[in-house]
Amino acid sequence: MYTSINFKNKKAFKEAVANGEKVKVFQPGPFGNGFIDSGVEVIEGPHYPEPHRWYAQAKVKNGVVVSVK
Numbered sequence: 001m002y003t004s005i006n007f008k009n010k011k012a013f014k015e016a017v018a019n020g021e022k023v024k025v026f027q028p029g030p031f032g033n034g035f036i037d038s039g040v041e042v043i044e045g046p047h048y049p050e051p052h053r054w055y056a057q058a059k060v061k062n063g064v065v066v067s068v069k
Contacts, residue, residue, distance in 0.1 A: 041060060
């Protein structure tokens with residue numbers, strides 16, 4: 001899963017969510033199911049083709065990330 005913003009590190013992702021930015025989560029590619037509406041998802045970043053250097057667990061509610069671990 002990726003975020004709608006291509007964060008370069010987990011710290012930037014957590015800060016954006018804490019500051020109230022509307023970050024969405026999606027599964028890319030032909031097997032993805034688009035944007036996620038609700039649930040707990042594992043996020044990886046930065047986006048492909050860059051190598052993934054960070055991972056996070058995000059809680060999504062009404063299509064927007066509400067918390068990050």
